[in-house]
Amino acid sequence: MLLTTPVISTLKQHYPDAELDMLMYLETWEMLASNPLLTTVFTIDRTWKKQGKVTHIRHETILIRRLMARKYDLVINLADQWRSALVAKLTGAPVRIGFDFPKRKNRLWQNCHTHLVDVTCHNELHTVEQNLSILTPLHLTPQVSQVTMSYSLEDQSKVEQLLSDRNINGNFVVVQPTSRWLFKCWTDEKMAKVITALQAEGVCVILTSGPAESELKMIARILALCPQEHVHSLAGQLTLRQLASLIDRAALFIGVDSVPMHMAAALKTPLVALFGPSKLIFWSPWQAVGQVIWAGNYCKLPDPDAINTHTAERYLDAIPVQPVIDAARKLLP
Template identity: 25%
Template sequence: MSAPEALPESVVSRGMSRILLVRTSAIGDIVFASPFLAALRQRYPEAHIAWLVEPGMAGLLEADPCVDEVILWPKTEWKRLWQAGQYRALAARVRAFSRMLKDGRFDTAIDLQSLLKSGWLTWLSGAPQRIGLGSREGSQYLMTRVVPGGGMPGQISSEYRHLAQVLGLDTAGFHPRLRLSPAVQRRALDKLAHHGVAPGCYVVFAPFTTRAQKHWTEEAWHALARRAQRDLGLRPVVLGGPGDRDAAQRIAGKDTGALALAGETTLAEAAAIVEHAALVIGVDTGLTHMAVAFKRPLVTLFGSTRPYLDAGRANVRVIWLGLGCSPCRRTPSCGGAFPCMRDIDPARVLDEARIVLNAEIPS
């Protein structure tokens, strides 16, 4: 079987009244894809738009006015049944999920993730038109049309802008954006208030990812935390997941005045804390990229991954040493030394922070 031909540059808008977007994870990628959602809504204001996502990510989409429906993929339950050898029960769950998707009568499903798993979920929807962005791992054979990957390297959300242009969507003002409910924001601000932290008076630290080669050293974070309140007048708030609690406590230490909230918030609450920060400093991770969506001043540290050198906002500074081995992505060649991150000086981070804090951006 041959892969379907790529989508032509012009697309007839037929069959875009019920649209399913498939991008199940990860946090940063959902942030990067968010302007595609807004452009789709602008082009098809009467369409029913659903987003298929893993449960842990739902908090980033549930309050978005561009989304009519958030569909949760029960990945954890399916994985548990598979590992327990309960294949018949798993097959029943998959059939039920597929029936539920088909009941949605989607005429178009768009796979924004490009992987076999996302392509399979797109196919399960039964949508007669299935569009994949740069589909690979065999997912291209599950699509009716494939848009080859494209865009401008180094420009944030570039690949999704490229897809939007191919689909004939308006890409003016194509920037990441997030919307959170008032209830989520109240809970987040209450947690800060409990520790004596007021909106706009703190700097978010986002030090954690799932890959060691993307991390800055704990010693560097601790040194930065010691100087943040003294030099910037901002209290550090360290965010992360439940597995990051101990590391967050080490970064905060007892001599910095920093507040470690890793593992103490939901994802949506952490996003709200980012939204109300005076400044965000982070590595290549989802919480960091949220700062762009919320137009917050941001200093971001890249090493093993290709950075977005153009974030589309004047109050974003990217630190990337540009070593010959960078980006190495998932195959580092430095034997765990990670000089691309280790050699970033906290003093430079502070200098960049001063620049973004003084940058003027349009409202």
């Protein structure tokens, strides 16, 4: 969702008086909830399906009616799901643009949209560029290519209070070693060595993670391998927008292929990103200030499409410690 923000910014640049709404899943709401260019953010809750058929239908009906009441002039469907195509059709918007996905070569998908944009070149484009290509029928030039991450004053105040409580006044480094998928993670020992090297130079380190038990356990293991001075943990304690505020305040971000990595890139916080078998051309941190260290430069990686996402294998293990330390030293003020 964060990588859709250039589409939002481009639309607002060319249609400054337009009201822009977004429809997204509830669990990703935080990514765009504070975006100042959006008028309304509508959400779909995946738990509706678990509330019984009648309740589910009622939620969906209420959502459709709210969208129809907005009387849109233009609907842009960035997804490949039938739900988004049918919603686009039901809004009644006179212009409905979607992608001409190979798996959707049928009359119903065509009828849901008034314009379909070719995706032949998408394999050669970053996700940001893929998203922006949907604006082709509108002939909007120039386009805004910068990804943006927004947070509120309340988020900023919360983070400042957390830092004050821990007597963190100067520069600090945010380290996000976790992902919900282990195959995107580095070894705990190697991450601890990087943190220890930074601590030895008097650098303050803040560890962050999501609230999942597996992520909190990883943070605990890393902390146990590090000296106790100059290191703090806010693991599982921050919302995504609060984490954005923390990263925005940081002198450096070190992390694996994850949402916080993309947030750091969007916020222009200097970063060291450890990247593994995800599709680098699609998912590398867009317009990042810093360095991407790719495991593929140190070993042969499996095809991203063939990976069992539940594997416990950590493909980033091939990345040595020293290049990460060197990159961090180079970027720190």
